[in-house]
Amino acid sequence: MIKIPTKVLLVDDEQDFVEMLSLRLNEMGEKITVAYSGREGLDTLEKTDIDVVILDIKMPGMDGIETLREIKKKFPLVEVIMLTGHGSTETAVEGMKLGAFDYLMKPADFADLSTKLEAARKRKDEQEERIRKAEVKLLLRRSGDI
Amino acid sequence: MKNIRLLLVDDEDDYRQTLAKRLTKKDITPEQAESGEKALSILEKKKMDIVVLDVKMPGMDGIEVLHHIKKKYPRTEVIFLTGHAATQDGVEGIKTGAFDYLSKPIEFEHLLGKIKQAYDKIEREEEKLRETEFRKKMEQQMMTTERLASLGTLATGVAHEINNPLAIINESAGWLKLILNKEEMAQMPRKQDFEMALNKIEKGVDRAKRITRQLLGFAKKDDFVLAEANLMELANEAVQLINREAANKDIEIVQEMAPNIDTIWSEPYQLRQVLINLLTNAIHATGSGGRITIMLEAVDGEVALTVQDSGHGIPKENLDKIFEPFFSTKSTGEGTGLGLFVTRRIIEKLGGTIEVESLLGRGTSFCIRLPRYCEIKEDLDQDERIRFLDNLAKQSGST
Numbered sequence: 001m002i003k004i005p006t007k008v009l010l011v012d013d014e015q016d017f018v019e020m021l022s023l024r025l026n027e028m029g030e031k032i033t034v035a036y037s038g039r040e041g042l043d044t045l046e047k048t049d050i051d052v053v054i055l056d057i058k059m060p061g062m063d064g065i066e067t068l069r070e071i072k073k074k075f076p077l078v079e080v081i082m083l084t085g086h087g088s089t090e091t092a093v094e095g096m097k098l099g100a101f102d103y104l105m106k107p108a109d110f111a112d113l114s115t116k117l118e119a120a121r122k123r124k125d126e127q128e129e130r131i132r133k134a135e136v137k138l139l140l141r142r143s144g145d146i
Numbered sequence: 147m148k149n150i151r152l153l154l155v156d157d158e159d160d161y162r163q164t165l166a167k168r169l170t171k172k173d174i175t176p177e178q179a180e181s182g183e184k185a186l187s188i189l190e191k192k193k194m195d196i197v198v199l200d201v202k203m204p205g206m207d208g209i210e211v212l213h214h215i216k217k218k219y220p221r222t223e224v225i226f227l228t229g230h231a232a233t234q235d236g237v238e239g240i241k242t243g244a245f246d247y248l249s250k251p252i253e254f255e256h257l258l259g260k261i262k263q264a265y266d267k268i269e270r271e272e273e274k275l276r277e278t279e280f281r282k283k284m285e286q287q288m289m290t291t292e293r294l295a296s297l298g299t300l301a302t303g304v305a306h307e308i309n310n311p312l313a314i315i316n317e318s319a320g321w322l323k324l325i326l327n328k329e330e331m332a333q334m335p336r337k338q339d340f341e342m343a344l345n346k347i348e349k350g351v352d353r354a355k356r357i358t359r360q361l362l363g364f365a366k367k368d369d370f371v372l373a374e375a376n377l378m379e380l381a382n383e384a385v386q387l388i389n390r391e392a393a394n395k396d397i398e399i400v401q402e403m404a405p406n407i408d409t410i411w412s413e414p415y416q417l418r419q420v421l422i423n424l425l426t427n428a429i430h431a432t433g434s435g436g437r438i439t440i441m442l443e444a445v446d447g448e449v450a451l452t453v454q455d456s457g458h459g460i461p462k463e464n465l466d467k468i469f470e471p472f473f474s475t476k477s478t479g480e481g482t483g484l485g486l487f488v489t490r491r492i493i494e495k496l497g498g499t500i501e502v503e504s505l506l507g508r509g510t511s512f513c514i515r516l517p518r519y520c521e522i523k524e525d526l527d528q529d530e531r532i533r534f535l536d537n538l539a540k541q542s543g544s545t
Contacts (some may be wrong), residue, residue, distance in 0.1 A: 010341050014310055020317035027324045058306075085309040107313035107355055 005031040006121045007049060011041035011067065012056035012083065017106075028114070038067030047074050052101070052120045054113075057084045057091050064097060072099040077127060079120035084110065091094075150265050151193065152176040155185040155211065155225065156200040161358075166253055174261070186214055189222070198245075198257070200227045201235045201537055207239060210479060216243040221271065222266040226251065245318050266404075288332030301528040303357040316317055325365035359367040375414040377451060379401050381440050388429060396434045403442040412520045416492045423485045426510050429456030430476065431510060448498075449520065454511035460504040468502065494521045 008030050012018050015036060022032040033042035033048055039062050041053065053071060057064035068080055082095040082103035092103035101120040104113060156162040166176050177192065179185035183206055185197065202206035212224055224240040226247035232488055236247030245264045248257060274317055315357040323344050325331060330337065334340075335396060359453045421440075432455045441452040460468060469472045469490045469540040493500045 014314065014315045017310065017317060017447075020314055020321055022315055024321040024324060028231050029322060085313065106309045107316035107351060110316075 003029045005029055006117055007031045007037060007051045009033045009044055009048070009050045011035045011038065011052045011053060011059075011064075013037060014056070018045065022053045024110070029052070038062030038070075040062065041067055042070055045071065045078065050075075050078055051124050052117055053078055053080045054117075055080050055082055056097065057082055057101075060100060064125070065091065068095055068098055068100055077124060079124050081113075081116055081120055088101070096104070149543070150174050150261065151195045152261065153179060153185060153188060153194045153197045155179045155182065155197060155203075155208075155464055157181060158200075165254075165257075169258075172258060182211035182214075183212055183262070189215065189219060194219070194222050195268055196261055197222060198226050198227060198261070201232070201239065202229055209235070209242060212239060212242050212244055221268065225257070225260050234373060237272055241253070260422075270393060282365040296345070299424045308354065308358050315347065316351045316485045319344050321349065323348075331463060371413065372411060373414055374409045375412045375417055377417070377442055377449060378407045380414055380418045381442065381451075384418055384425055385440070387422060388425045391429050392438070394430060394431070395431050395436075397429060400439045401442075402439060404444060407442055407444055407449060408518075409514060410518045410520070412496050412516060413492075414509075416496070417516075420489050420492050420514070421451075421487045427485060428453055428457065431455055431459075433457065433504070445515070448515050451514040451516065454509060456509040459506040459508055459529035460502070460510055461506060465502060465504060469500075484499060496500060 008025060010018055010022055010025075011034075011037055012034060018034050018036065022034050025032050025087070033044055033050065036045050036057055038055075041055070045053075055064050055067060055071075059067075062070075064082060068082070071078060071080055075122050076099075079094075079101040080099070082092050082100050083106055084103060085106040089103070089105075092100075095103060101123065102116050104116065152174050154162055154166055154169070155178075157180055159180060162180065163179055166178055169176050175195070176198070182203055185199070186206075189197075194360070199211060201207050208226060212226070215222055215224055220243075223228075223245040224239070224243070225245045226236055228235040228239070228247050228249050232249065232315065234456065236249065239247050246260055248260060283523070302396055323341070324338055325485055326337060331337065355506050381401060381403070385401070389399070405412075425438065425440075432438060436456045438456075439452075439454045441450075441454065443450050464473075464475065471485050473487075490500050493514055493516070496516060497520045498514055500512060501513045504510040521545070
């Protein structure tokens, strides 16, 4: 079976980390775009089709939570997995209340990350599928009206 | 006046006994001594508040007795009885540390007055002493709190700063491993060496990760994840982890588990950590050929988990301190002094208690009691602070 790559946007100010994790995810067959700040991440989302954002919570400038709010406002269907180097799960929980799919603690276990990435992608696919079906119904009803 | 412990020293029997009788009528029952030597031997056995002391006595005279008393029992007050018009003796007595002197023949009311004054002085000084001790204790507690607060801040900072580079190492090693597994790499020379080294890097990262999480777990309170905990399994896991260390010292680990203990609702990983802490301590305290016993039983609707060793025991004076942060009898670099402190915090957080019993040369046992169903106290620090403040109010109110 051919793996359909998940389109991942990786947002973190730690350049080395971004580089290595994207290499690793690429190697696993995902399609990775990177951004080094929240602002850059949002710009990327405007231009690029993304399934899942892996988002660092602690970043200079626009932090993860703020970025998350913006993402959910402008691109509600995009799933977000929060990354935290911090021990506090509070922020992560706050993130999930704001609509993040899940969170991981740095350094993350790669198997964990893969599982969560997969699940996030699945949720997005299913949601889009539901929307498509609803649209089809809508269309049918309209044409039925005619 | 009733509680005054008074010693009456005079070689004239009649005089002394008369005085004693009159004092007894006033509710002060004095001990009596007919010589300085006798007085000192009474003081050896019994603590006295006040000594009424005749100066002129055969054998050891009053001044000499006074010297001894002030040297050995500085808090005992002495009232001198001097001969008629012998002011010189009285002055010398006061210089040596007597509370005051009275010239014979004395007026009884006068003596009574002096005794009362001396006793007041003793009470004042005792209060001062209590206050000083209380303040010292408070200062120590505050220092501990401050030290903990700064440790918490430091721990969080360190953990965060280290987690990031750790994540980079982790991803890099993981990526290399992925590449090594590609078909094109199948024929790579010395591939196994690379794999071995990469595995070691990943293991190292795992270890460092555990440490930073522990540090954060110490600083933070909300990382408890409650779940079903099988204490028997947890004990087995903990034993496996420290088994090699025990085997090196030829220590036998015995498990005496009551079979009817079901799982409890608690925090399995923290409990395992507690067991590891206690077992590690037990191994360090136990000489080769010793024995460590882990016991699990049901008691009054709770479970009791005991770790007992046949080690060198804990001296009495240390028993109060072992749960304090940074208290360690291990040499610097070996013990952090945090093990038992963290252990107790975990247990208390899980609604349990931990107690220690120890006999020097015979061994030590730590007994943990845990509820079968744990409800986490939301803000332990706050509870502790309130308890501390309550105690403070009580103590300052009683002095």
